[in-house]
Amino acid sequence: MGRFLLPVVAVVAMVIVLMIGLTRDPSKLPSPFIGQPAPEFDLPSLSNPDERVGSASYAGQMVLVNIWATWCVGCREEHAFLNELQRKGAIPIYGINWRDNRAEALRWLSEFGDPYVASGFDVDARVGIDWGAYGAPETFLVSADGIVLYKHLGPLNPHIWQNIFMPLIAAEGATR
Amino acid sequence: MTLRTRVAYGLVFLLLLVGAPSVFAIDTGKPFDDPVLQARYESIIAEVRCLVCQNESIKDSNAFLASDLRREIRRMLEEGMTDGEIYDFLVDRYGEFVLYRPRASGKTLFLWIAPGLLLVGGALQLARVVRRRMALPIGDVS
Numbered sequence: 001m002g003r004f005l006l007p008v009v010a011v012v013a014m015v016i017v018l019m020i021g022l023t024r025d026p027s028k029l030p031s032p033f034i035g036q037p038a039p040e041f042d043l044p045s046l047s048n049p050d051e052r053v054g055s056a057s058y059a060g061q062m063v064l065v066n067i068w069a070t071w072c073v074g075c076r077e078e079h080a081f082l083n084e085l086q087r088k089g090a091i092p093i094y095g096i097n098w099r100d101n102r103a104e105a106l107r108w109l110s111e112f113g114d115p116y117v118a119s120g121f122d123v124d125a126r127v128g129i130d131w132g133a134y135g136a137p138e139t140f141l142v143s144a145d146g147i148v149l150y151k152h153l154g155p156l157n158p159h160i161w162q163n164i165f166m167p168l169i170a171a172e173g174a175t176r
Numbered sequence: 177m178t179l180r181t182r183v184a185y186g187l188v189f190l191l192l193l194v195g196a197p198s199v200f201a202i203d204t205g206k207p208f209d210d211p212v213l214q215a216r217y218e219s220i221i222a223e224v225r226c227l228v229c230q231n232e233s234i235k236d237s238n239a240f241l242a243s244d245l246r247r248e249i250r251r252m253l254e255e256g257m258t259d260g261e262i263y264d265f266l267v268d269r270y271g272e273f274v275l276y277r278p279r280a281s282g283k284t285l286f287l288w289i290a291p292g293l294l295l296v297g298g299a300l301q302l303a304r305v306v307r308r309r310m311a312l313p314i315g316d317v318s
Contacts, residue, residue, distance in 0.1 A: 029227065029270075030271060032269070032271040039269075124244075125240075129245070129269060131269070
């Protein structure tokens with residue numbers, strides 16, 4: 001009896017570990033930026049190529065940085081919710097328009113509404129790479145000190161907003 | 177079908193087979209003039225995972241992310257960065273997972289030593305079993 005105990009325990013432990021592994025989504029990777037300073041960027045504005053949009057635009061403010069594109073289905077899905085956040089004045093949202101076409105991006109914003117304070121036009125994805133972007137939409141919560149508090153991969157929705165972003169924003173506000 | 181048309185079809189088919197790989201080449205960038213740089217470039221892009229298509233390296237993937245990263249790696253090589261600096265650049269932005277061969281660090285240490293531990297554990301267990309059996313009287317096969 002005793003000689004079977006160890007193998008049985010080992011197998012059960014392994015099954016549990018592997019089953020936990022099965023419940024996770026392998027496409028969602030931990031961002032190396034959490035708790036780190038957000039990457040700085042400086043891009044031409046989407047709406048006006050002569051203006052600049054970048055990390056300097058929101059220095060000292062807690063903001064959302066949202067990486068979006070017109071070719072991205074998930075971006076269309078979350079757009080109405082971003083509009084709602086903007087309407088409620090929840091938090092300033094800055095966009096990084098990623099690997100897109102300027103005319104199409106502007107048409108998208110005039111058609112579906114523009115939740116962004118401003119969007120930078122990242123046509124060659126250089127800034128996208130600096131932010132570690134690999135699957136739009138990606139939404140970063142950046143503190144007033146420029147630290148990434150959270151990154152959400154995929155469309156934002158009220159559930160995630162209430163359960164993850166709001167507590168983080170409240171906790172950050174409380175420590176200041 | 178006459179023999180001649182068969183042969184003609186066969187030749188066309190063969191031509192397609194031979195021609196296809198160049199048509200479907202993933203990396204359409206111009207090779208480096210310096211063969212050493214080209215070799216480094218090819219070895220790096222084979223080691224970097226394309227995160228949108230996780231079982232492909234950026235060498236094998238035609239996802240736009242892969243082509244963006246190939247372009248950046250090309251630029252960094254031209255700027256004279258070392259392989260280590262280029263891997264650091266990628267890991268800083270995409271995390272350790274971007275490398276097919278994670279580097280030995282605190283987080284990945286277990287990953288690296290696990291095979292050794294298993295080997296040593298197995299060898300110890302084997303030695304124990306053998307020693308126990310050797311102590312048995314000869315002829316006792318139960």
